[in-house]
Amino acid sequence: MAASKMLIPSLTHFRPLTCAAAASYPARLVPHPPNLLKWVKREGGFVHEAVKVTQDTTYGLGLIASGEIPKGSDLIILPDHVPLKFQSDKEDGAGSVLLHLSSQVPEELWAMKLGLKLLQERAKVGSFWWPYISNLPETYSVPIFFAGEDIKNLQYAPLLYQVNKRCRFLLQFEQEVKNTLKNMKPSEHPFGGQDVDASSLGWAMSAVSSRAFRLYGKRLPDGNHSDIPMMLPLIDMCNHSFNPNAQILQERDAENPKMLIKVVAERDIKQNDPLLLNYGFLSNDFFLLDYGFVIPSNPYDYIELKYDGALMDAASMAAGVSSPNFSSPAPWQQQVLSQLKLDGEASNLKVTVGGSDLVEGRLLAASRVLLSNDLELVQSYDLSALKSLSAEAPLGVANEVAAFRTVIALCVIALGHFPTKIMDDESLLKQGVSMSTGLAIQFRMQKKSVIIDVMRDLTKKVKLLLSKETASA
Numbered sequence: 001m002a003a004s005k006m007l008i009p010s011l012t013h014f015r016p017l018t019c020a021a022a023a024s025y026p027a028r029l030v031p032h033p034p035n036l037l038k039w040v041k042r043e044g045g046f047v048h049e050a051v052k053v054t055q056d057t058t059y060g061l062g063l064i065a066s067g068e069i070p071k072g073s074d075l076i077i078l079p080d081h082v083p084l085k086f087q088s089d090k091e092d093g094a095g096s097v098l099l100h101l102s103s104q105v106p107e108e109l110w111a112m113k114l115g116l117k118l119l120q121e122r123a124k125v126g127s128f129w130w131p132y133i134s135n136l137p138e139t140y141s142v143p144i145f146f147a148g149e150d151i152k153n154l155q156y157a158p159l160l161y162q163v164n165k166r167c168r169f170l171l172q173f174e175q176e177v178k179n180t181l182k183n184m185k186p187s188e189h190p191f192g193g194q195d196v197d198a199s200s201l202g203w204a205m206s207a208v209s210s211r212a213f214r215l216y217g218k219r220l221p222d223g224n225h226s227d228i229p230m231m232l233p234l235i236d237m238c239n240h241s242f243n244p245n246a247q248i249l250q251e252r253d254a255e256n257p258k259m260l261i262k263v264v265a266e267r268d269i270k271q272n273d274p275l276l277l278n279y280g281f282l283s284n285d286f287f288l289l290d291y292g293f294v295i296p297s298n299p300y301d302y303i304e305l306k307y308d309g310a311l312m313d314a315a316s317m318a319a320g321v322s323s324p325n326f327s328s329p330a331p332w333q334q335q336v337l338s339q340l341k342l343d344g345e346a347s348n349l350k351v352t353v354g355g356s357d358l359v360e361g362r363l364l365a366a367s368r369v370l371l372s373n374d375l376e377l378v379q380s381y382d383l384s385a386l387k388s389l390s391a392e393a394p395l396g397v398a399n400e401v402a403a404f405r406t407v408i409a410l411c412v413i414a415l416g417h418f419p420t421k422i423m424d425d426e427s428l429l430k431q432g433v434s435m436s437t438g439l440a441i442q443f444r445m446q447k448k449s450v451i452i453d454v455m456r457d458l459t460k461k462v463k464l465l466l467s468k469e470t471a472s473a
Contacts, residue, residue, distance in 0.1 A: 029122075033134035040234050046077035051275065053237060060137065062239045062274050069269040075246055076235050080258035084129050084231040086117045097180065098190045104176050109169060111290075114212055114229045115204030116190075122204075123192040132233040140206035141292035144170065146436045153440035155418050156447050158304040159285050166289075170205070174198040209290040211236040216250050216259065235263055240291070241276035242299070245269050248277065283355070284446050294442045301450050302354035303414060307342050307363065312406065315413055316371070319405035326370050332378075336369045339383060353414075354450040358457055359407055361387030367403035368395050397469045404458045404465075411455045415448060422448050 037047050050067040069075070086102065087095070098120060102113040121127040143151060143163040151163055177196050186193055212229045213236075238246060246269075249262045269275070279291065281300045288294055295301070309327030316324035329337060337343035340362045342351075351363040365386040369378055372395045378386070385391045393400035420428075425445045429438060 027138045028135055029138055030134045034131040036131065036135050036234050036237075039131040040076070040078065040082065043082050044079045045082060045234075046074060047234065048073060048075045050271075051075055054274075061237055063234075063237045064275065065269045065271055065273050067271050069265050071265050071267045073265045075263040075265055075275060077263075078232060078235065078261045080260065082233055083261060084114070084118065084121065084132070084233075085228060086114045095190075097184070097188060101177060101180060101190075104173065106169075109166070109205070110229055111209035111212065112169075112173070112201065112205045114208045114231065115201065118207060118231070119196060119200060119204045120190045123190075123194050125192070129233075132231075136207055136211075140203065140210060141435060141439060142206045142210070143289060143436075143440075144202050144206065146440065150434075150436045150440045153437060153444070155420070155440075155444040156285075159289065159443070162285070162289055166205075170198040170202050173201060177201070206292070207231075210292060213248065215248070215261065232261060235261070235277075238263065238275045238277040240279045240287075240293075240295075242278060242281070242295075244276045244278045245273065246275050246277055281356075284443055288439065288443050292439070294439060294446055296442075296446065297449070298446065300355050301446055302352040303411075303447060303450050303454075305351050305353065305363075305410065305414060307349045307351050307366065311413070312367075312370070312410070315409035316402070316406040318412070319402070319409040321371065321402050321406065324371065324406075326366075329370055332375050333369055336378070336383075336386075337366060340365055340387075342366055353407065353411060353454045358389055358454060361389075363407065364389060364403065367406050368399060371402045371406065372396075372399050393465060397465050401462050401465055404462050408455050408458050408462075411451045411458075415451045418444060418448055420444070422452075 037051070037053065040047055048069060050065045050069050052064055052066045054062055054064045086098075098116050101116055105112045105116075118133070121129045122133050124130075127133065139145065143154065143159070144166050146163075151160065154160055154163070174197050181189060181191070181196070208229065208231065212231050214227050214229050216228070232248075235248065245265060245267055246263050247266050249264055250259050251262065263275070263277070280286075284294050284298050284301045287298070309329075312326035313324050316326065325333075329343075334343055338347075341348045342362060352360045353363070365383060368386055372378055374395065377395055381391075381394050385394055422445055425441045425448075428441055433441065
């Protein structure tokens with residue numbers, strides 16, 4: 001069975017989940033869900049009078065300011081009982097079954113653990129959280145729901161690996177869930193006797209990964225707090241920005257020992273401005289995989305490469321370096337590679353270009369060291385200097401130019417692995433494509449742009465180095 005097969009709809013007691021990414025803004029789970037602002041207020045929460053729900057042109061539903069809001073104002077306050085959390089201390093039958101299922105979920109897929117609780121509440125008649133859950137999207141535009149062709153359209157192996165890994169997990173976990181729930185007493189069935197399959201599990205995992213926040217949980221004996229994922233009704237309608245106008249705070253009320261979760265204005269918010277939180281300084285891999293969108297010109301996006309001696313030799317020779325020895329380093333060079341974890345048993349061969357570092361320090365240090373024959377000069381620097389792009393030409397200008405040109409050539413090779421060019425992608429988008437196809441094309445365009453930007457910036461550095469050398473000659 002293919003890992004990226006279409007996930008089958010489930011939980012038919014409610015509106016069925018579709019298998020593909022939404023073609024437009026996804027509908028809510030029910031046609032006319034309860035008013036979420038009123039529900040939060042009714043449960044003892046606070047919502048600023050100027051905060052309103054609106055249809056965002058980019059992300060679907062969002063929150064806006066219907067009037068001026070001064071900096072420091074409380075925008076939303078949720079009492080402790082409103083966030084949806086996974087309670088691992090439940091003693092009833094259904095709770096113990098949920099706990100058992102959650103123990104089968106790997107930590108990296110933490111969203112599935114809370115997703116099980118979300119599915120349980122979705123299936124429960126009269127759930128406390130139904131006013132919130134009924135407002136959730138019916139579908140999600142994350143790659144696990146892409147058609148097979150659109151998964152291929154991503155054209156980027158590291159993300160393809162993660163998508164297929166999640167799809168395989170969902171198909172395997174579906175069997176684990178079915179086996180666990182087989183012949184179970186109705187009183188112990190965590191999902192009210194309803195069938196749960198890969199599609200409903202995928203919906204729940206996507207709902208959590210795209211909306212949950214990891215915040216303080218219970219207080220630990222050492223005075224710190226546990227890190228716990230939780231879904232925050234209404235707050236999770238704030239969309240993302242690297243330049244947010246709001247932030248989440250946790251605090252205790254003087255008259256209430258339980259934790260309050262607040263959203264506070266970080267600056268003055270003008271009328272009709274959206275309320276924006278920073279979801280994190282993430283690459284587009286995470287934004288697409290977990291949230292279902294791509295950030296254009298994302299300054300934190302990067303390209304993942306595999307450090308390979310033969311490939312580095314090929315890149316270095318293409319850059320005009322004669323007889324590079326990446327694939328056959330001297331013993332002292334090999335020792336440095338081991339310190340960089342690019343050689344030996346504990347090696348991690350994944351390196352990156354792009355993002356805030358431009359070139360990952362380990363790749364830069366390896367390029368500098370492997371293109372140098374001066375053992376004493378290399379040993380006069382510690383690894384942190386050799387890994388730093390701000391340490392200008394520590395091993396000499398000629399070495400620095402050769403290292404930069406090697407990385408540029410590596411970028412050319414990486415760019416050549418994409419079957420299409422940016423102009424091809426732009427032409428496809430102009431023709432009009434489905435939402436999932438459009439996301440896949442935008443994603444690969446941004447990856448190519450990252451490579452091109454790295455090549456441009458390193459080329460500028462090479463020209464600057466050569467001009468300085470010429471001026472000092």
